[in-house]
Amino acid sequence: MRFGRAGAALALALLGGPAAAVAPDEIISDPALEQRARAISAELRCVVCQNQSIDDSDAPLARDLRVLVRDRLKSGASDEEIRRFVVQRYGEFVLLRPVIGWHTAALWGGPILILTLAALGILSSRRKRAADREAPLTSEEEARIRAIAGS
Amino acid sequence: MIVEAGHYALTLALGLSLLQCAIPFWGARSNDPVLMGSAVPAAIGVAALVGFAFVALLIAYVTSDFTVLNVVENSHSAKPMIYKITGVWGNHEGSMLLWVLILALFGAMVAASRHLPVRLKTNALCVQAAITIAFLVFILFSSNPFTRVEPPPAEGQDLNPVLQDIGLAIHPPLLYFGYVGFSMTFALAMAALIDGRVDAVWARAARPWTLLAWSFLTLGISMGSYWAYYELGWGGFWFWDPVENASLMPWLAGTALLHSVVVMEKREALKVWTILLAILTFSLSLLGTFLVRSGVLTSVHAFAVDPARGVFILAILSIFIGGSLAVFAWRAPLLRGGGIFAPISREGALILNNLLLASACATVFLGTLYPLVLEAFTGEKISVGTPYYNLTFLPILLPLMLVLPLGQALAWKRGDLFAVVQRLGALLGVSIALALGLIAFTAGGPVLAPLAIGLGAFLLLSGAGEIWTRSHVRGRPVSVAFRRAVGLPRSAWGSALAHAGLGITVIGIAAQAWSSETITAARPGTQMSVGRHTARLDSVRPRTGPNYTEDVVTLSLWRDGRPMGTLETTKRLYPARNSPTTEAGILTRGFDQIYVSVGEIGTDGSVGLRLYDKPLVLLIWIGSLFMAAGGGLSLTDRRLRVGVPVRARGGVAAQAAPAGGAA
Numbered sequence: 001m002r003f004g005r006a007g008a009a010l011a012l013a014l015l016g017g018p019a020a021a022v023a024p025d026e027i028i029s030d031p032a033l034e035q036r037a038r039a040i041s042a043e044l045r046c047v048v049c050q051n052q053s054i055d056d057s058d059a060p061l062a063r064d065l066r067v068l069v070r071d072r073l074k075s076g077a078s079d080e081e082i083r084r085f086v087v088q089r090y091g092e093f094v095l096l097r098p099v100i101g102w103h104t105a106a107l108w109g110g111p112i113l114i115l116t117l118a119a120l121g122i123l124s125s126r127r128k129r130a131a132d133r134e135a136p137l138t139s140e141e142e143a144r145i146r147a148i149a150g151s
Numbered sequence: 152m153i154v155e156a157g158h159y160a161l162t163l164a165l166g167l168s169l170l171q172c173a174i175p176f177w178g179a180r181s182n183d184p185v186l187m188g189s190a191v192p193a194a195i196g197v198a199a200l201v202g203f204a205f206v207a208l209l210i211a212y213v214t215s216d217f218t219v220l221n222v223v224e225n226s227h228s229a230k231p232m233i234y235k236i237t238g239v240w241g242n243h244e245g246s247m248l249l250w251v252l253i254l255a256l257f258g259a260m261v262a263a264s265r266h267l268p269v270r271l272k273t274n275a276l277c278v279q280a281a282i283t284i285a286f287l288v289f290i291l292f293s294s295n296p297f298t299r300v301e302p303p304p305a306e307g308q309d310l311n312p313v314l315q316d317i318g319l320a321i322h323p324p325l326l327y328f329g330y331v332g333f334s335m336t337f338a339l340a341m342a343a344l345i346d347g348r349v350d351a352v353w354a355r356a357a358r359p360w361t362l363l364a365w366s367f368l369t370l371g372i373s374m375g376s377y378w379a380y381y382e383l384g385w386g387g388f389w390f391w392d393p394v395e396n397a398s399l400m401p402w403l404a405g406t407a408l409l410h411s412v413v414v415m416e417k418r419e420a421l422k423v424w425t426i427l428l429a430i431l432t433f434s435l436s437l438l439g440t441f442l443v444r445s446g447v448l449t450s451v452h453a454f455a456v457d458p459a460r461g462v463f464i465l466a467i468l469s470i471f472i473g474g475s476l477a478v479f480a481w482r483a484p485l486l487r488g489g490g491i492f493a494p495i496s497r498e499g500a501l502i503l504n505n506l507l508l509a510s511a512c513a514t515v516f517l518g519t520l521y522p523l524v525l526e527a528f529t530g531e532k533i534s535v536g537t538p539y540y541n542l543t544f545l546p547i548l549l550p551l552m553l554v555l556p557l558g559q560a561l562a563w564k565r566g567d568l569f570a571v572v573q574r575l576g577a578l579l580g581v582s583i584a585l586a587l588g589l590i591a592f593t594a595g596g597p598v599l600a601p602l603a604i605g606l607g608a609f610l611l612l613s614g615a616g617e618i619w620t621r622s623h624v625r626g627r628p629v630s631v632a633f634r635r636a637v638g639l640p641r642s643a644w645g646s647a648l649a650h651a652g653l654g655i656t657v658i659g660i661a662a663q664a665w666s667s668e669t670i671t672a673a674r675p676g677t678q679m680s681v682g683r684h685t686a687r688l689d690s691v692r693p694r695t696g697p698n699y700t701e702d703v704v705t706l707s708l709w710r711d712g713r714p715m716g717t718l719e720t721t722k723r724l725y726p727a728r729n730s731p732t733t734e735a736g737i738l739t740r741g742f743d744q745i746y747v748s749v750g751e752i753g754t755d756g757s758v759g760l761r762l763y764d765k766p767l768v769l770l771i772w773i774g775s776l777f778m779a780a781g782g783g784l785s786l787t788d789r790r791l792r793v794g795v796p797v798r799a800r801g802g803v804a805a806q807a808a809p810a811g812g813a814a
Binding site for chain 1: 494539750
């Protein structure tokens with residue numbers, strides 16, 4: 001773990017240097033379109049990098065994808081259409097927000113499931129504990145008490 | 152010669168650890184005080200030997216001894232001295248040696264501690280020796296830093312330029328102190344299970360180690376975050392990278408542990424859970440160390456690169472995690488829960504804290520490892536990134552922060568929620584007013600961020616409020632309240648400080664919603680606006696450093712027509728590795744920063760620039776410093792230094808008297 005961050009940095013250095021990603025010449029003049037481009041880019045993974053979005057990555061492939069996203073936007077494609085197009089080309093691996101499906105059911109459902117199960121576990125252990133405490137004495141125990149009390 | 156001596160010392164340390172593990176354990180079984188006592192000198196001896204080995208490697212680096220393979224691969228004679236030293240742990244072998252060194256130092260600290268009951272200490276040192284053995288075997292047989300190279304090259308290959316930064320001197324050692332510190336709580340938990348004795352004395356013994364480890368881990372993560380922020384050049388502070396998650400998981404589990412140990416110490420409740428958490432926290436630390444070291448996080452196939460290492464790592468993980476969980480399953484049913492409490496009570500609140508923290512930790516675990524497991528079983532490749540964690544992790548953590556101030560103010564055993572809400576009402580009101588005011592003031596801007604700022608303010612205020620309610624008596628002058636506040640237990644101050652720190656961090660993160668970014672190409676003389684500021688590119692000129700060359704870009708900044716100063720940002724080339732880095736230029740004013748990084752420098756003299764105006768960004772890390780300081784302050788609490796029955800009272804009472812005060 002010693003490269004908490006440096007690990008990412010390391011991969012980055014190997015893949016073209018950690019410079020600012022979006023270059024001035026890529027930006028579209030229409031600010032609304034550019035904002036959509038940024039939002040889409042932030043959720044697309046640079047496929048040759050270690051866990052970076054194409055918005056953050058300086059790799060040439062990330063740049064190509066950024067340009068592609070912007071070209072499609074300019075030709076009037078919707079965000080969803082662009083995402084679908086990119087997935088078709090590179091597979092689901094490019095989506096930083098995994099799709100919801102059977103193969104990701106445990107991933108998306110996991111947190112809620114864990115929280116619910118843990119909460120139920122706490123409740124049931126409390127109930128069991130309370131039941132333990134309120135359990136009446138067994139006849140053996142009563143006999144022992146009588147013996148101790150000497151009656 | 153010194154290199155061989157270091158190697159030899161490491162081998163001796165392995166032998167001594169074997170003795171430290173076996174003999175005192177036997178002594179504890181047969182109740183022989185002499186054999187049990189042998190754990191103490193053995194632990195100190197292991198620390199000395201590993202320390203010697205570390206110094207030997209350090210000398211090889213400092214003198215640029217290129218007959219040592221590790222030095223050749225990670226050093227260069229022209230490298231500045233500080234990076235020659237930090238380069239020792241800037242690679243796999245050296246960092247493992249640092250890990251063991253810290254482990255051995257903690258062992259020596261436990262051995263030297265006179266606050267621990269003898270049997271607990273002995274068993275803990277045995278368990279600790281077992282961990283040392285595993286790591287020493289791993290180093291000696293698959294990651295030896297002392298390997299010589301024949302014939303020696305004239306020059307080294309230099310350290311990765313990204314690592315040639317003061318961050319490497321700070322971040323890994325702090326992080327390792329955190330990871331390894333949790334090995335002590337783990338060893339104590341195993342010792343308690345072995346003896347079947349888990350009580351308030353155990354909790355009191357385990358608490359300082361938990362606090363120490365947690366404070367170091369907090370600092371380590373936070374310093375790593377700041378390092379990434381200024382080194383990676385796009386101004387982010389957390390990337391949900393698997394490597395980061397590997398350190399976040401033990402932190403979340405450790406935070407839960409910190410709170411459950413308190414319940415156990417005060418009320419003898421949550422015993423089984425606390426022991427389990429101690430085991431899980433260290434298991435996650437181990438997992439973190441090895442997941443990162445093995446490279447498996449980047450790709451499942453990384454194991455194939457060096458199968459010997461991979462097998463070692465798997466073996467160590469399964470022996471320690473599997474073994475400790477097996478011991479837990481075997482012995483835990485013997486433990487009996489203690490104190491009774493109502494659901495609405497401090498205990499109840501701390502259980503909620505543990506529920507949410509553990510679930511948050513499990514979420515990060517799922518997000519980090521799910522892609523690996525899916526790929527291993529089905530071959531399908533997916534990515535889990537920031538959007539996933541925003542949707543799953545934050546909704547678990549936010550309620551935790553909302554109930555934190557309430558829980559902090561509830562009484563033990565049976566609390567009065569209504570009274571607490573009344574008491575905190577004013578603070579809550581102020582925080583909501585602040586949030587609403589911000590929304591109105593920044594109409595049309597982000598909506599969630601002001602609410603988050605309100606939450607942060609609530610946390611911050613209630614930290615201060617906690618001290619106030621505990622020290623203020625109605626109708627008495629403020630001076631009395633002040634005296635009482637000074638006399639409060641240090642742990643009360645510590646928790647107030649840490650919770651306030653969390654609030655500060657939340658404010659810092661929320662404020663980033665108002666950061667603004669400018670991407671532009673500029674030439675000398677070009678003016679551009681960056682959020683609330685104006686910047687002008689002054690010059691671009693070359694400069695030569697000790698082992699690199701760089702282009703230095705200088706900018707001047709103004710705010711409302713008044714000059715604020717200049718900043719420098721550079722693009723470096725390290726010829727030894729032929730790799731470029733950028734050094735971000737940062738101008739700090741108050742808690743705000745202006746952050747500039749250089750992109751491409753064109754042949755026509757135009758410079759690609761990325762400029763950010765980041766309001767209150769420093770609060771993110773300042774908050775975490777508060778958290779760590781809170782942990783440190785709790786550590787000095789009187790009751791962690793006195794009160795363990797085995798200790799003769801005289802010396803300790805005299806030591807502690809000035810700190811105790813009127814509490």
